[in-house]
Amino acid sequence: MVQNRLERGLEMMDRVVGPSAHHVQDSLADIAPDLGRLLAEYFGDIYGRSGLDRKSREIVTVAALTALGKLPQLKVHIKAAIHVGCTEEEIIELLMQMVLYAGFPASLNGVAIAKEVFCEINQEGEGTNA
Amino acid sequence: MVQNRLERGLEMMDRVVGPSAHHVQDSLADIAPDLGRLLAEYFGDIYGRSGLDRKSREIVTVAALTALGKLPQLKVHIKAAIHVGCTEEEIIELLMQMVLYAGFPASLNGVAIAKEVFCEINQEGEGTNA
Amino acid sequence: MVQNRLERGLEMMDRVVGPSAHHVQDSLADIAPDLGRLLAEYFGDIYGRSGLDRKSREIVTVAALTALGKLPQLKVHIKAAIHVGCTEEEIIELLMQMVLYAGFPASLNGVAIAKEVFCEINQEGEGTNA
Amino acid sequence: MVQNRLERGLEMMDRVVGPSAHHVQDSLADIAPDLGRLLAEYFGDIYGRSGLDRKSREIVTVAALTALGKLPQLKVHIKAAIHVGCTEEEIIELLMQMVLYAGFPASLNGVAIAKEVFCEINQEGEGTNA
Amino acid sequence: MVQNRLERGLEMMDRVVGPSAHHVQDSLADIAPDLGRLLAEYFGDIYGRSGLDRKSREIVTVAALTALGKLPQLKVHIKAAIHVGCTEEEIIELLMQMVLYAGFPASLNGVAIAKEVFCEINQEGEGTNA
Amino acid sequence: MVQNRLERGLEMMDRVVGPSAHHVQDSLADIAPDLGRLLAEYFGDIYGRSGLDRKSREIVTVAALTALGKLPQLKVHIKAAIHVGCTEEEIIELLMQMVLYAGFPASLNGVAIAKEVFCEINQEGEGTNA
Numbered sequence: 001m002v003q004n005r006l007e008r009g010l011e012m013m014d015r016v017v018g019p020s021a022h023h024v025q026d027s028l029a030d031i032a033p034d035l036g037r038l039l040a041e042y043f044g045d046i047y048g049r050s051g052l053d054r055k056s057r058e059i060v061t062v063a064a065l066t067a068l069g070k071l072p073q074l075k076v077h078i079k080a081a082i083h084v085g086c087t088e089e090e091i092i093e094l095l096m097q098m099v100l101y102a103g104f105p106a107s108l109n110g111v112a113i114a115k116e117v118f119c120e121i122n123q124e125g126e127g128t129n130a
Numbered sequence: 131m132v133q134n135r136l137e138r139g140l141e142m143m144d145r146v147v148g149p150s151a152h153h154v155q156d157s158l159a160d161i162a163p164d165l166g167r168l169l170a171e172y173f174g175d176i177y178g179r180s181g182l183d184r185k186s187r188e189i190v191t192v193a194a195l196t197a198l199g200k201l202p203q204l205k206v207h208i209k210a211a212i213h214v215g216c217t218e219e220e221i222i223e224l225l226m227q228m229v230l231y232a233g234f235p236a237s238l239n240g241v242a243i244a245k246e247v248f249c250e251i252n253q254e255g256e257g258t259n260a
Numbered sequence: 261m262v263q264n265r266l267e268r269g270l271e272m273m274d275r276v277v278g279p280s281a282h283h284v285q286d287s288l289a290d291i292a293p294d295l296g297r298l299l300a301e302y303f304g305d306i307y308g309r310s311g312l313d314r315k316s317r318e319i320v321t322v323a324a325l326t327a328l329g330k331l332p333q334l335k336v337h338i339k340a341a342i343h344v345g346c347t348e349e350e351i352i353e354l355l356m357q358m359v360l361y362a363g364f365p366a367s368l369n370g371v372a373i374a375k376e377v378f379c380e381i382n383q384e385g386e387g388t389n390a
Numbered sequence: 391m392v393q394n395r396l397e398r399g400l401e402m403m404d405r406v407v408g409p410s411a412h413h414v415q416d417s418l419a420d421i422a423p424d425l426g427r428l429l430a431e432y433f434g435d436i437y438g439r440s441g442l443d444r445k446s447r448e449i450v451t452v453a454a455l456t457a458l459g460k461l462p463q464l465k466v467h468i469k470a471a472i473h474v475g476c477t478e479e480e481i482i483e484l485l486m487q488m489v490l491y492a493g494f495p496a497s498l499n500g501v502a503i504a505k506e507v508f509c510e511i512n513q514e515g516e517g518t519n520a
Numbered sequence: 521m522v523q524n525r526l527e528r529g530l531e532m533m534d535r536v537v538g539p540s541a542h543h544v545q546d547s548l549a550d551i552a553p554d555l556g557r558l559l560a561e562y563f564g565d566i567y568g569r570s571g572l573d574r575k576s577r578e579i580v581t582v583a584a585l586t587a588l589g590k591l592p593q594l595k596v597h598i599k600a601a602i603h604v605g606c607t608e609e610e611i612i613e614l615l616m617q618m619v620l621y622a623g624f625p626a627s628l629n630g631v632a633i634a635k636e637v638f639c640e641i642n643q644e645g646e647g648t649n650a
Numbered sequence: 651m652v653q654n655r656l657e658r659g660l661e662m663m664d665r666v667v668g669p670s671a672h673h674v675q676d677s678l679a680d681i682a683p684d685l686g687r688l689l690a691e692y693f694g695d696i697y698g699r700s701g702l703d704r705k706s707r708e709i710v711t712v713a714a715l716t717a718l719g720k721l722p723q724l725k726v727h728i729k730a731a732i733h734v735g736c737t738e739e740e741i742i743e744l745l746m747q748m749v750l751y752a753g754f755p756a757s758l759n760g761v762a763i764a765k766e767v768f769c770e771i772n773q774e775g776e777g778t779n780a
Binding site: 302303306309311312316317319320321322323324325326327328330333349350352353354356357358359360361362 | 436442446450
Binding site for chain 3: 229231232
């Protein structure tokens with residue numbers, strides 16, 4: 001059976017971004033459902049392309065969001081980067097590199113978000129292990 | 131013999147950025163030589179670190195500069211990305227991906243710079259082959 | 261009797277922006293009263309001009325603030341847009357359109373603010389009806 | 391016969407943006423044709439929606455591009471704004487209003503682009519009349 | 521005789537910004553004369569205040585324009601900074617400092633503009649001396 | 651005994667930025683200690699230079715951070731500005747001036763941060779006097 005663009009997009013968001021994808025969609029459901037649909041479809045359009053592996057796609061996203069200071073989305077995509085296989089060390093490295101291109105404030109604000117994400121992940125990990 | 135931070139940085143810029151590194155240094159030589167020195171040293175500090183491979187470092191730089199619209203530096207780093215092994219296809223892919231995070235204008239301006247760089251490279255290639 | 265620029269500006273802010281105008285002025289009263297005065301005067305200078313109707317003035321302001329990510333002011337001006345006659349649907353439409361020009365993060369952050377504003381308005385409405 | 395998303399998008403760009411739409415597509419044809427396709431499709435997705443009239447869509451775009459300083463695209467969309475019925479006076483009014491929200495430099499750079507566009511249009515007009 | 525806000529503003533622009541002030545006003549005269557008037561009046565409002573000396577006012581303007589990448593205005597205000605007594609060395613120092621807060625691209629683009637300005641000034645100086 | 655770059659940098663941060671410098675270093679200690687080290691070293695490199703006095707260095711930093719909307723760092727550097735001798739009046743003056751170059755939202759967000767800082771300082775002052 002043919003899968004439509006929306007279904008493909010939602011599945012791709014789920015695979016790349018993980019559980020945060022649902023939170024984003026849920027937050028749009030009552031106020032701007034069409035924006036949620038476009039987000040899923042466009043995400044699927046781009047991430048469904050070959051030519052750049054998924055891990056590279058997430059690190060460039062993290063870099064762009066850090067440079068632009070889009071912090072809520074940076075949080076989602078640091079989680080996504082880890083979800084597709086980046087290590088915490090790699091994320092810190094790229095946030096440090098942003099010092100050269102966007103200055104210390106962009107980099108420091110990015111590291112503060114990374115710290116939140118790493119803490120949440122470690123707490124979940126401990127919760128699971130207990 | 132011990133190599134100092136400046137020498138290491140200049141060597142690293144040379145290895146990663148290629149010939150454009152010299153143009154940047156030359157343009158600063160008479161007006162702000164200390165800025166040229168700091169650029170080389172800080173570049174060496176960051177790119178000399180392990181934890182992220184050189185190709186990944188260049189694609190995140192290209193992404194950040196595209197998002198920020200810093201076009202002269204984007205030109206330098208698209209060249210650098212190719213210099214360290216990125217393909218033209220990979221660069222176009224990441225510039226397209228920026229549509230999602232920074233909008234079409236950022237992406238289109240990035241592609242216009244990429245076009246200039248790819249043309250220059252192809253002309254040089256033809257020149258060499260002739 | 262002649263009304264001076266400050267009085268005209270405050271009256272214009274009141275008419276366009278509604279109650280939030282007073283909160284902005286109050287927040288500046290003890291720390292930077294002259295900034296409050298300039299804000300009112302310059303607002304009056306611009307919004308007092310013919311050549312663009314008040315509703316158009318507010319939607320372009322909402323667009324600019326969304327693109328720039330100036331969220332506290334975006335909240336004030338989404339309220340103002342509704343105050344001068346924009347519908348919630350029109351505001352969501354323009355926030356969605358920002359995807360094309362500033363990317364999803366700008367648009368999503370704008371929608372989150374719109375959601376806050378619409379909730380506050382609906383609660384006030386219910387309070388009034390009770 | 392069913393028109394697909396790409397055809398609808400190209401037609402919409404043609405109707406809203408006018409001849410500049412073709413220049414943008416042509417400039418992408420050899421370097422990033424898929425970006426050209428996505429641009430048309432997404433443009434069609436957004437501008438094909440009801441809820442905001444075409445003239446309002448163009449003035450918010452001009453405002454956002456002025457605030458962000460995306461000058462090549464601002465040129466395209468000032469032309470588009472005129473193409474869908476905005477007057478030169480309305481465009482100058484909104485560029486002036488940006489002083490309040492993005493400062494004089496954003497506004498002055500926008501006016502410089504508007505000047506170029508108005509000159510081109512007037513020259514074409516004279517050419518046609520001759 | 522009472523001097524009005526516009527006259528005071530134009531005089532202040534003349535005193536602080538020097539000859540470039542006239543170029544800005546001239547460029548606006550036929551397309552957006554009211555924007556030229558507001559620019560002069562608001563400039564006069566701010567620069568006419570006590571509380572910060574003129575030289576400090578110009579170095580903070582140069583810093584802000586460098587950080588924001590507003591290059592045409594940066595050129596005007598580097599000239600203005602020299603006009604009110606800043607040395608070339610002081611300007612280079614502050615452009616270098618921007619590396620920390622806005623990254624190398626902002627700083628390098630600022631230095632490129634400073635180089636243009638210093639060259640123009642030196643050529644004029646030689647012309648005068650000849 | 652020779653003091654190394656890190657020690658010099660930390661001492662300089664301490665002298666210019668005051669107690670906030672330690673909070674920044676502490677927040678990085680467990681997540682990105684090398685970024686803390688680079689911050690101190692680069693800060694020392696720049697602020698250790700002659701050519702611009704310390705007070706001028708802090709006011710240009712406050713201006714740049716206001717223009718860029720980097721609010722957590724703006725808070726740190728408004729405190730630093732006061733620490734090196736700026737008056738509250740001078741800070742408000744420069745934040746007001748930013749209206750011209752970055753618009754009211756940047757300026758108003760800066761004043762809100764200044765208000766927080768001035769309140770904290772006054773409370774500490776009262777605490778000390780009690």
